[in-house]
Amino acid sequence: MSTMAKTSAGGAGLRITAREARNLLAGALIVVAAGFVPLLFSGYVLQVAISIVMYTAFATSWLLFSGPTNYIALSTAAFFGIGMYVTAAGIDLAPYPVLILASGVAGALLAAVMGLATLRVSGVYFVIFSLGLAELVRQIMTWGQHVFGTMSGLYVTIDRSEPMYYWQLLLLAAVIFLVGWWIGRSRLGFALRIIGNDEVVAVHCGINTARAKVILFVISSTFASIVGALVAPRWGYVEPVVAFNPSLSFQVVIMALLGGTHRLWGPLLGVIPFTLLWELISIEFPDQTTLLLGVCFLLIVYVIPNGITGLVEDALSRRAGHGGPVGDTLSRGAHGVIGSVRTLLQGRKRHNA
Template sequence: MTAAEIRTLILAALALGVAALLPLTGSGYWLGLGLNIAMFTVLATSWALFSGPTHYISLATAAFFGLGTYTVGLGFETLPYWSLVALAGILGAVLAALVGLATLRLSGVYFVIFTLGLAELVRQVITWAQNMSGQKGLYVLTDITEDHIYWQLVGLAALVYLVGWLIGRSRLGFALRIIGDDEEVARHSGIDTARAKVLLFMVPGAVAAITGAMLAPRYVYIEPALAFTPMLSFQVVIMALLGGAGRLWGPLVGVIPFAILWETISSTFPNQTMLLLGVSFLVIVYVLPKGFVGLIDTVRRRLSNREGWT
């Protein structure tokens, strides 16, 4: 480990520690916003772990998220909550592996369409099972408060960053960067591209399922339309791209301004929320095609150039 890496680790640990203090401010409003930011940070960062290097755009977040929510909803009365969060992670990883094996041979737009359909597929399967078993409405009534959920999410974020950092340093991360650059070359170099992609796809799958499981007590009442909302998948992609999917910290710099923008628009223009959000998407794509990471890099380069001249 180099000195720079140790410094980054310490800084990251400090940042997480500061983030974990938010519930102590006692402001429910900021906690609510922070919880939203933490949730999307976890989802967007884990999404970018896979989609960043491989350039496979996955719209399956809602499928895994809903799977996790339903794991808690269905198992809540028989198993302790903590085991369900872990179980959700395992189920998410298994589903991701199955999906990966079946579809990661698909490329480009076919993969995107499949992942979009996956949320609907999982939703229909779960609804069917619920309907067949005559299972009534799912209520997750717990003593878990927003404070707890927030801390869980911050902990999960720490884990995601750690995993992302380790993958970046590993042979797997190296293999994926090669796949992202040219899959053909990667295969010729002896990399088992399918295995690498499936392994990595399991990370966002498990993380999104765990996130869904963690948020189930917040929603209390679990219904398919709410657990599998396709909106979630798109939000995650937009936030990750707004930040920049090429860096581990990229999605974070997208999530924070986006969550604040979303909140500002929702509170200021309650009658035009969706309209203005759509307009903001267009503006963002037009003005910031490379996301905030691209913007930061450009600014940095200009600064260093200027230094070079003087």
């Protein structure tokens, strides 16, 4: 707690420190470098790159809310599907850029409603509700189809090249990083970290916890909806079974946890190896994918419980000689793959006690 307060108080000022400027510059360079991928590669490599930027956008937007608060949200598929459906339904009515905005707004509204209704419950209850949300929205869409139309799916017929999808998603991922960075150094981010560590303490400090959580949940979900709008034309035909695929929500969480949830760039370090690993498994062992992925999860949890960021930071601090800067450790042991789950459960216990 105290170390964390120090870090955040240090970064909460409006002025950008030299270190932050350096990080921003590095981030900008990475984005620009990544922007060259479609010019250098095509075909399969570009496809894998599109997967990576898409999941980076998902996992990072997921982290905006779930990282600091330790509320595991399994609602990515719901918001992704909303974005797709708004785009598909409006494709003949409005220009595409308007639909991207509309998708964001629709996602934000749904997140606000859901957030107001459920963010007063914590821990496992929230996880279950967020998982059910995709199914709920899917049922609403099906009902809409029942009442208004006869088609089982909707066509999104605009042509866009593959590099275009890549650049759009890359840009969105960059925006998510910027927003995440901005939140991290704001009062809101500070409040959320306190909530994540102990909600009771946060309430006693005078933080309006419900409001803070809802705002962050809305921001995080809006981005997931926008991803849906951006890739809808690529899917071409939007139907409930693929738009609200619950496994998407789990994949995003697993990737983020693999990377580590206490750093904004954590998910990125999870998404890249996970996407490549999964690709390798499904090419070499197409009939045993699920089994081998399960084995990999077990190995990840047992061998690198703090996520890849944990490994990286350990290596860095070992190189620095001793423990590393105090502010950076941020109760490292309690985070990462096991860490997040453990914190979640411990949080529950504390509230019950």
